[in-house]
Amino acid sequence: AQKITQTQPGMFVQEKEAVTLDCTYDTSDPSYGLFWYKQPSSGEMIFLIYQGSYDQQNATEGRYSLNFQKARKSANLVISASQLGDSAMYFCAMREGLYNQGGKLIFGQGTELSVKP
């Protein structure tokens, strides 16, 4: 079974509008973390935002926010006021377990976001 599912292979958004990228996850481990990364066409992996399984509040980092719904096992990324430079591939990832106990980072298949002027 897929542990991280991103159901939107590609999305378009108008510049200056908000966009939500979907991510659902599956784990029985009570200690996990959820990450979003941006991969522009140049190929590097850019960390955007993190949400811990025990965090009570949704994470925010500038124009990025994470809509964390623990019971639904979803961790959607919201980008407000889209910019042309936001056009990229976006990956949701889950750290299952703790690194000092052999925890691993598992990635979804990604969503390609295109921002239209």
Place this chain on the structure above:
Amino acid sequence: NAGVTQTPKFQVLKTGQSMTLQCAQDMNHEYMSWYRQDPGMGLRLIHYSVGAGITDQGEVPNGYNVSRSTTEDFPLRLLSAAPSQTSVYFCASTPLAGVGETQYFGPGTRLLVL
């Protein structure tokens, strides 16, 4: 701080050749990992290490070997390259005690096996 560095940036191999992808980090991170990224897919874990002398397999370990003799270096070896190993390879590191900390990724190595 150079962060995580990978060499080479690009490599072409013939089927059956061997090579080592180099990865180094200068952040004193205990946890290091190797991923491969194929077109249209997310990153998949090949091998990882929680410290010098300790390595373990990830999701797609077949055809790859690793070793970790120092904290800084985590090379990935392809013993007999196959076309199915054509991919982009990323190395990453993070502190072992890092809960909310991201893995820090290198720039990637693009490998083409003919």
